[in-house]
């Protein structure tokens with residue numbers, strides 16, 4: 001049987017009267033990049049805090065590679081790497097020292113080779129002798145990612161690793177995440193950059209006010225909850241077209257919006273058009289962002 005990298009089983013978390021997580025069930029397969037998406041306050045960080053045992057669940061269960069995080073925290077901590085949402089300052093140590101301490105924390109005493117490798121990968125090598133307070137915000141984020149990787153975790157949790165990170169660095173960071181995935185790491189990430197999530201994540205979970213609204217393959221959610229646009233320019237131009245999916249005419253193109261799973265053929269049939277009638281045609285696929293808005297506003 002396939003050993004899942006992560007399993008959340010009817011997970012609940014309340015802070016006093018506030019139900020922040022309302023029975024979330026989902027799983028991540030080994031080697032998968034999973035995007036946990038949702039608006040501010042949806043419960044994403046709460047879920048991550050439970051996985052890392054920083055917080056106790058009010059009900060339900062979390063398993064990391066089959067180990068229960070409450071019963072076997074030592075095992076699960078070893079398997080996990082975590083990049084938290086908040087940037088933490090540890091004042092007087094330099095980058096290399098921090099990564100060395102972090103290795104020590106996992107019981108790895110001689111880790112220079114791995115640390116150098118990670119620093120190189122994350123563009124930190126040239127900054128290795130800087131104290132944390134001498135790093136820029138983006139460098140601090142990269143250091144947080146480096147800290148999460150010293151012990152070669154099998155499941156990496158990234159809570160908005162690219163918040164406040166510039167576009168180039170964001171692309172580098174995501175490229176590195178993809179590389180880690182290709183090396184076999186499983187990854188759970190949260191992000192508010194939905195275009196990036198769309199490119200990166202095999203599966204997504206959409207959570208809103210503690211409730212999981214959708215979980216499944218990224219292309220499936222786009223197909224199910226967004227629309228595609230079809231723009232048609234006719235050989236013999238007309239002033240108008242009457243059709244339920246017609247949006248507008250722009251620059252000589254008639255613009256239609258049809259559900260992503262519907263075909264262009266239906267539209268052609270409805271309009272009694274053949275390819276002979278068409279001068280030019282353009283299509284635009286729906287996006288994860290569109291699907292997200294559909295789900296979260298409902």
Ligand SMILES: Nc1ncnc2c1ncn2[C@@H]1O[C@H](COP(=O)(O)OP(=O)(O)OP(=O)(O)O)[C@@H](O)[C@H]1O
Pocket residue numbers: 015018020038039040041042043044045046047085
């Ligand atoms: N330690 C805490 N004590 C009380 N309430 C909390 C605590 N942590 C989170 N909450 C509340 O739980 C809810 C979910 O918060 P959480 O941080 O999990 O959201 P999030 O999805 O990570 O949001 P964001 O996108 O803003 O990071 C919010 O209403 C928040 O105010």
Ligand SMILES: [Mg+2]
Pocket residue numbers: 044045046085159
């Ligand atoms: Mg959060």
